[in-house]
Amino acid sequence: MTLVADQKKQKKPAVRGMMENVMEQFNSAADQINLHPNIRKILSITNNEIVVNFPVKMDNGEVEIFRGYRVQHNNALGPYKGGLRYHPTVDIDAARALAMWMTWKTSLAGLPYGGGKGGIQLDPSKYSKDELERITRRFTFALADNIGPEHDIPAPDINTNSQTMAWMADTYMSTRPPAERTANQHVVTGKPEGSGGLEGRDRATGYGVYLTIKFWAEKNEMTLKNKRFIVQGFGNVGYWAAHFLENEGAKLVAVQDAYGSIENQDGINVASLFNYVQAHKGSFVDFPDADPIDKDSFFGTDCDICIPAALGNQITKENASQLKATLIAEGANGPINVEGEKALLKLGKTIIPDILCNSGGVIGSYFEWLQNRNGELWQLDEVMVKLDKKLNESFNKVWEYSQRRSMDMRTAAYCIAIERIEKAYVQRGIFP
Known part of the structure; x- marks a missing residue:
C-alpha cells in the first residue's frame, strides 16, 4: 500500500490569536470579580489534551494519515461538552481556545456541563462521503474512552453535521459490550431525529x-x-x-x-x-x-x-x-x-x-442528551418553548449584570460564568 503525505504538511491558514483572545477575556473578567488566585490557576489551563494520528484507506486504495484533536478544558460542573469540526485550521491551539469558550458557555447557560472541543485537520470538500464516513469512524475509535455519555459528549461544529454524529454514535456503541450499547446513545448530540436526535436541534x-x-x-x-x-x-x-x-x-x-x-x-x-x-x-x-x-x-x-x-x-x-x-x-x-x-x-x-x-446549540444538545438519557421523545413546539425560556433567562442575567456593573456584555457574561464555576470549587474544595 502507498502512504500519502500527512495532513500536517498541507498549507493552511493559521488561527492566530484565538488562545490569546480567550485568555485576555478570561483574565479581564477574573480581575473584575477578584477571582481566587488558585481557581484562576486551574481555569487558566486545560485538564486534558488528546492528539491522535490514524490511517484511513481512501477510495483509490491509498492511505492517508489524519491528525485529530480533543481538548477537555474543565469539568467542575459536569461532563465535557463541545463540538468537533473538520477544517484545515484545526490545531491544538484552536482546540484549547474553543474548549475554554465552551466551559464559559455551558456555565453561563446554567447547564451541568464543562467544556471541550476538537476536530480533524482536513478540508472535507476534498473527500467523498464514503471517505468521510471512514475518517469519522476511525477518529471515533481512536478517541476510544476519552469520550463517553457521562464523560465527554461531542456535537456537530463547522463542516460536521447530524450524519457525522450518527457515524460517531454507531461506532462508539459498537465498541461497547452488547448489554450497554443502547444505553450509550447519548455519547454525542446533534444526531438525526431517527437516530435519537432532538427535533429542532438543527x-x-x-x-x-x-x-x-x-x-x-x-x-x-x-x-x-x-x-x-x-x-x-x-x-x-x-x-x-x-x-x-x-x-x-x-x-x-x-x-x-x-x-x-x-x-x-x-x-x-x-x-x-x-x-x-x-x-x-x-x-x-x-x-x-x-x-x-x-x-x-x-x-x-x-x-x-x-x-x-x-x-x-x-x-x-x-x-x-x-x-x-x-x-x-x-x-x-x-x-x-x-x-x-x-x-x-x-x-x-x-x-x-x-x-x-450562540448558546442555543449547546442548550439544544443538553435537551437531546436528557431525552436520550431518560428514554423520552420531545416534540418541536416543546423544544422551542424550552429554548426560548432558557435563553431569556441567560440574556436577562447578562443584561442586568452589565447594567448594574456598567460593563460590556462580554465581560458581564464571563463574570457570571466564572463565578458559577468558582462557587463549585469553593463548595467542593480541591482534592486531596
Whole structure:
C-alpha cells in the first residue's frame, strides 16, 4: 500500500490569536470579580489534551494519515461538552481556545456541563462521503474512552453535521459490550431525529442568535421590523438566524462565505437564497437576485445588525472601523478578536458575545442528551418553548449584570460564568 503525505504538511491558514483572545477575556473578567488566585490557576489551563494520528484507506486504495484533536478544558460542573469540526485550521491551539469558550458557555447557560472541543485537520470538500464516513469512524475509535455519555459528549461544529454524529454514535456503541450499547446513545448530540436526535436541534443555534437579537431590541424598546442585517457564513447557523429574523420583518441585505460576497439593499429572500445554495453545491455565487461585492468591503455594508457566523478572528482592529452596524451578534465562536472588540466598543457598538449569542446549540444538545438519557421523545413546539425560556433567562442575567456593573456584555457574561464555576470549587474544595 502507498502512504500519502500527512495532513500536517498541507498549507493552511493559521488561527492566530484565538488562545490569546480567550485568555485576555478570561483574565479581564477574573480581575473584575477578584477571582481566587488558585481557581484562576486551574481555569487558566486545560485538564486534558488528546492528539491522535490514524490511517484511513481512501477510495483509490491509498492511505492517508489524519491528525485529530480533543481538548477537555474543565469539568467542575459536569461532563465535557463541545463540538468537533473538520477544517484545515484545526490545531491544538484552536482546540484549547474553543474548549475554554465552551466551559464559559455551558456555565453561563446554567447547564451541568464543562467544556471541550476538537476536530480533524482536513478540508472535507476534498473527500467523498464514503471517505468521510471512514475518517469519522476511525477518529471515533481512536478517541476510544476519552469520550463517553457521562464523560465527554461531542456535537456537530463547522463542516460536521447530524450524519457525522450518527457515524460517531454507531461506532462508539459498537465498541461497547452488547448489554450497554443502547444505553450509550447519548455519547454525542446533534444526531438525526431517527437516530435519537432532538427535533429542532438543527435550528437551535441560529434560533438562539435570533432570540438574543430580539431580546436586545426589546430592552432598547425597538422593533426588528425593517432592520437591515448582514450575515457572514450561510451555513446552519447563518441560515436559521436569517430565517427567523426575516420572519420578524427584518431584511437580509448582504451575505458572505468562503465562495464570495453578495449584496442587495432591497433585500435578499432567505428561502430563495437557501434553495439556490442547496442546488449549487453550497455556493451562492451567481445568485441572480443580488450583486457580487468585494470581500474586503463586506463588513462595510450599510446595515443595522451584523452577524458573523463563520470562523474566528474575522473582525479585527484593521477592519472594525468599517462596520456600519450598531449591533454585532456573534453567531460564530470568537469572530471578533480583542483589539477589534476594543475598537468597536470605542465606536459605541454593542456586541452580544458568543458564549451567550450562540448558546442555543449547546442548550439544544443538553435537551437531546436528557431525552436520550431518560428514554423520552420531545416534540418541536416543546423544544422551542424550552429554548426560548432558557435563553431569556441567560440574556436577562447578562443584561442586568452589565447594567448594574456598567460593563460590556462580554465581560458581564464571563463574570457570571466564572463565578458559577468558582462557587463549585469553593463548595467542593480541591482534592486531596
